[in-house]
Structures are given as C-alpha cells and as structure tokens.
Amino acid sequence: MIAKRSLLACAGMVAATVAVAEEFKMPPEVTPSLRAACETDVRRLCIGQNPTVAKVKRCVLVKYFQLGKKCQVELASLGIGR
Numbered sequence: 001m002i003a004k005r006s007l008l009a010c011a012g013m014v015a016a017t018v019a020v021a022e023e024f025k026m027p028p029e030v031t032p033s034l035r036a037a038c039e040t041d042v043r044r045l046c047i048g049q050n051p052t053v054a055k056v057k058r059c060v061l062v063k064y065f066q067l068g069k070k071c072q073v074e075l076a077s078l079g080i081g082r
Contacts, residue, residue: 034078038071 045066046059064072064081075081 037074
C-alpha cells in the first residue's frame with residue numbers, strides 16, 4: 001500500500017510540474033523532500049509527449065536504477081526500491 005501511494009505521489013509530482021501551478025494542487029503524498037529529490041530525474045527520464053500517471057509510475061519502476069541516488073533513497077524510504 002505504501003509503495004502504491006509513493007508511486008502515485010511521484011506521478012502526481014510529475015503531473016504537477018507539467019500543469020500550471022494554479023490549476024493543479026499537489027497530492028499530500030508529494031512531500032517537499034520527494035519533489036526535491038526526484039523532480040529533475042523524473043522529468044528527464046519519464047516525461048514524454050502526453051504523460052499520464054500510469055506511464056510515469058511504470059517509468060519510475062522500470063528506470064529506478066537510472067534515477068539519482070537522492071531520489072532512490074527517498075523512494076526507498078517510502079517503500080519503493082529494490
């Protein structure tokens with residue numbers, strides 16, 4: 001359950017960076033530390049044309065080892081990792 005919420009948080013974080021800040025409220029699971037640790041990596045690796053929550057979640061899992069160490073540590077603390 002924690003891993004599922006964490007993936008949703010990560011996907012929500014990415015969706016929020018794509019949307020205009022006034023139009024999208026960040027989910028409560030997206031902590032400032034998660035966003036700070038992962039936003040750049042997720043944007044670089046997982047944002048293509050027409051990003052969706054499902055695509056971003058899958059990408060984060062598939063490319064976990066390509067994410068920066070800070071992002072990996074933050075995700076691991078939320079129950080995601082290998």
